[in-house]
Structures are given as C-alpha cells and as structure tokens.
Amino acid sequence: MQLVPGPVPVAPPPAKEINSNKRAGPLVERVAIIGLGLMGGSLGLALLQGGLAREVAGYDREVEAIQAAMQLGAINHQATCPEEAVAGAEVVILAVPVGALSQVAGAIAPALAPGTIVTDTGSVKGAVVRELESILQPRAFYVGGHPMAGSERAGIKAADRYLLENAVYVLTPTPATDAGALQRLEELFQVMGSRVMTLDPEEHDLVVAGISHLPHLLAVSLMQTAGILSREHPLALMLAAGGFRDTTRIAAGDPVMWRDIFLHNRQAILTLLKCWRRQVEALEGMIVRGDGEDLEAALQQARSLRAQVPVRQKGLLPALHELVVTVPDQPGVIGGMASVLGNAGINIIDIEILRVREGEGGSIRLGFTTAAAASKALEILQSKGINARVL
Numbered sequence: 001m002q003l004v005p006g007p008v009p010v011a012p013p014p015a016k017e018i019n020s021n022k023r024a025g026p027l028v029e030r031v032a033i034i035g036l037g038l039m040g041g042s043l044g045l046a047l048l049q050g051g052l053a054r055e056v057a058g059y060d061r062e063v064e065a066i067q068a069a070m071q072l073g074a075i076n077h078q079a080t081c082p083e084e085a086v087a088g089a090e091v092v093i094l095a096v097p098v099g100a101l102s103q104v105a106g107a108i109a110p111a112l113a114p115g116t117i118v119t120d121t122g123s124v125k126g127a128v129v130r131e132l133e134s135i136l137q138p139r140a141f142y143v144g145g146h147p148m149a150g151s152e153r154a155g156i157k158a159a160d161r162y163l164l165e166n167a168v169y170v171l172t173p174t175p176a177t178d179a180g181a182l183q184r185l186e187e188l189f190q191v192m193g194s195r196v197m198t199l200d201p202e203e204h205d206l207v208v209a210g211i212s213h214l215p216h217l218l219a220v221s222l223m224q225t226a227g228i229l230s231r232e233h234p235l236a237l238m239l240a241a242g243g244f245r246d247t248t249r250i251a252a253g254d255p256v257m258w259r260d261i262f263l264h265n266r267q268a269i270l271t272l273l274k275c276w277r278r279q280v281e282a283l284e285g286m287i288v289r290g291d292g293e294d295l296e297a298a299l300q301q302a303r304s305l306r307a308q309v310p311v312r313q314k315g316l317l318p319a320l321h322e323l324v325v326t327v328p329d330q331p332g333v334i335g336g337m338a339s340v341l342g343n344a345g346i347n348i349i350d351i352e353i354l355r356v357r358e359g360e361g362g363s364i365r366l367g368f369t370t371a372a373a374a375s376k377a378l379e380i381l382q383s384k385g386i387n388a389r390v391l
C-alpha cells in the first residue's frame with residue numbers, strides 16, 4: 001500500500017428529496033436489520049418513518065434492544081432469530097460490530113431467498129467484503145457499505161432518524177458485485193437522504209484509516225497519557241479545557257466496536273501509524289533542537305491544511321452557509337428566531353450555541369443549505385432588529 005496522492009475523487013451527489021409524500025409507495029417491501037444499535041436503529045428509523053420500507057424486521061442478540069427498537073419505531077416486526085428476520089426480506093442490513101459480521105452472515109445465508117440484497121455498515125471493508133462475498137454469493141447479492149456518520153455513543157437509545165441524512169454513504173462494489181443490487185442500494189440510501197459514493201474496498205480502508213481509525217487510536221493514547229499524568233497530578237483532568245475535550249471525544253466510543261476495527265484494518269492502520277510517527281519524530285526533533293523557524297513553518301502548514309477540512313458538516317459534504325446571531329439572555333429567544341425563519345419557509349439545518357454568559361446573552365451559529373437561504377435569513381433577522389452577520 002502506497003501513500004501517493006491519487007486522482008481527486010468526484011464529489012458525492014447531492015442528497016435526494018426525501019419527502020415520502022412525493023412517492024407512490026415504499027421503495028422496499030421488507031427490510032431486515034440484524035444489530036439494532038446506533039447504526040441499525042438509525043437506519044430502521046429512517047426507512048420506516050421516512051416511508052421507504054413497508055416492513056422492517058429486526059433482530060439483536062440483546063432482547064432489550066429489540067424491544068426498545070419496537071418502542072421507538074425503528075422496526076415494526078421483532079424476530080426471535082436472525083433467520084426469521086431475513087425470511088422474505090428484499091434487503092438485509094447487517095449492523096453488528098465488524099468482528100461479528102462473518103458469523104451473522106453464516107447464520108442467515110441458508111435462510112436468504114435467492115437474489116436477496118445484503119449489505120453491512122461495518123467501518124472496515126477489505127477483509128469484510130472478501131469474507132462476506134465468499135459466504136453470501138452467489139445465492140444473495142452482497143454489496144459492502146459504510147455510512148460516514150455516527151458518534152461516540154452506542155446502542156439503540158442513541159439512534160437518530162436523521163443521522164444519515166446529508167451524510168456520505170460509501171458503497172464498495174467489486175468485480176463480483178451485481179450491478180442491479182448496487183443500483184437499488186444507491187437509490188435506497190439516496191432517497192433516505194444520504195450522499196452515496198462508491199470506493200474500492202482497499203482504498204476505502206486506507207482513507208478511513210487516516211481520517212477515522214488513526215485519530216481514534218491517538219485519542220485513546222492521549223487519554224492514557226493524561227491518565228498517567230493525573231495519577232501524580234490529580235488536577236490534570238479537572239484542568240482539561242476545550243482542546244483536550246475536542247481531541248479526545250471519540251475515545252468515549254464503544255471498546256468492542258473499535259477493537260474489531262483495529263484488528264480488521266491492521267495493514268492500513270499500521271501504514272498510517274508509521275506515517276504519523278515520522279511527523280511526530282520530526283516535530284520532536286524541532287523541539288529538541290529549539291528550531292523555532294521549522295516549528296513555526298510546520299505549525300503554519302498544519303493550520304492551512306486544517307482550514308481546508310470542511311468543518312461543521314456530516315462526512316465529506318460542502319460547508320454550510322452560516323450566520324452568527326447575537327441574542328440577549330432572555331427565555332424563548334431561540335424559539336422566536338426559529339419561528340420567524342420558519343414562517344418565511346427557511347430551514348435551519350444546523351444550530352450551535354457558541355458562547356453564552358448569564359446576564360450578557362450569547363452568540364448562536366445558524367447553518368443553512370444554500371447561500372440564498374442564508375442571505376434571506378440575514379435580511380429577515382436584521383429587519384426584526386436581531387443582530388446577525390455572515391460567519
């Protein structure tokens with residue numbers, strides 16, 4: 001595996017209109033989801049509540065997860081085993097930790113009707129796609145998948161109907177992939193509101209090793225370092241400010257899920273770790289030598305690269321069009337602002353309280369999908385005497 005820049009990827013297509021009222025009926029009669037945690041639950045909610053599937057059958061090895069999924073409306077049929085869940089399903093989604101995918105695929109394989117489309121949400125693709133293709137094909141049509149959205153929270157209680165809306169959804173076809181199955185999944189996830197892109201499984205693994213798996217490993221190692229420090233200096237964690245919290249948020253992720261990711265994407269992670277070690281050693285050398293010039297140049301380069309990362313977005317999407325609004329410290333201010341914009345047909349798609357001090361008010365960042373919406377919002381807010389500016 002080489003770390004050589006390749007061609008610039010084509011941007012994923014925009015999310016499709018997800019208003020189910022505009023479609024004649026559901027896209028799929030019956031979907032089965034095995035693994036009803038954050039991802040399985042979120043997919044179930046989006047498919048059922050969005051009217052994309054008439055029936056979503058769910059199975060999880062934790063009976064409480066199945067019951068909670070029913071209560072939340074993430075599934076409308078609870079199965080007592082994986083085989084029962086997949087019987088009669090047109091599309092099967094495996095949303096279990098990467099290390100459990102092969103076992104689950106083996107369990108459902110004999111129960112799949114010929115031609116069933118199977119996909120998974122696993123964060124690693126190379127090894128997974130090879131194993132699942134060999135287990136499931138040619139009886140079923142398997143296409144690897146990885147929704148590029150999520151959080152450090154796990155379990156059905158963290159499921160969110162809108163988690164995958166506007167998020168990039170990677171599908172990883174191979175020469176053995178059925179073109180019709182790929183097309184159906186692309187359509188299903190696009191109508192769900194995701195932005196589908198296809199990637200070779202190995203390329204996927206190298207890229208996500210750099211932007212997801214290595215960062216997770218480093219967040220864990222930063223926490224371990226702070227843990228050692230705090231043994232002698234118990235104040236250390238109490239002093240931790242925003243920067244430490246930002247860089248270690250993901251270390252709160254599920255240990256089983258991340259153990260499986262690290263063990264299944266070993267090669268790519270080790271490649272990126274080697275690359276990272278060279279950067280750290282170079283920085284260390286500059287500090288040892290007291291080389292302020294090189295250090296400043298390295299910091300400047302990192303700063304410019306960081307500015308190129310599309311911020312405040314889900315996955316690889318273009319940046320939002322944003323306003324900052326300064327509001328007084330009064331109850332109902334945010335609600336009032338949202339209804340003024342809502343009445344004018346403007347949709348706020350992201351909102352963040354930047355800072356607030358009791359008695360002084362605060363600043364709120366509002367995100368819109370288009371420049372036109374942001375500019376109309378600016379005009380309306382200013383006409384109501386609200387202090388707003390473009391970010």
Ligand SMILES: NC(=O)C1=CN([C@@H]2O[C@H](COP(=O)(O)OP(=O)(O)OC[C@H]3O[C@@H](n4cnc5c(N)ncnc54)[C@H](O)[C@@H]3O)[C@@H](O)[C@H]2O)C=CC1
Binds near residue numbers: 035
């Ligand atoms: N958490 C995240 O942000 C993202 C996770 N993924 C991937 O999606 C998959 C699922 O992740 P999450 O939903 O976050 O995990 P989760 O821990 O929230 O849910 C996993 C569910 O699978 C169930 N399960 C485990 N082994 C099982 C088995 N053998 N049979 C039936 N059920 C089983 C668990 O009881 C749990 O309810 C993983 O492969 C992960 O790598 C992909 C994108 C984002």
Ligand SMILES: O=C(O)C(=O)Cc1ccc(O)cc1
Binds near residue numbers: 123
């Ligand atoms: O919490 C976050 O910011 C994440 O990046 C979540 C996440 C975790 C694992 C994935 O494979 C994809 C996304």
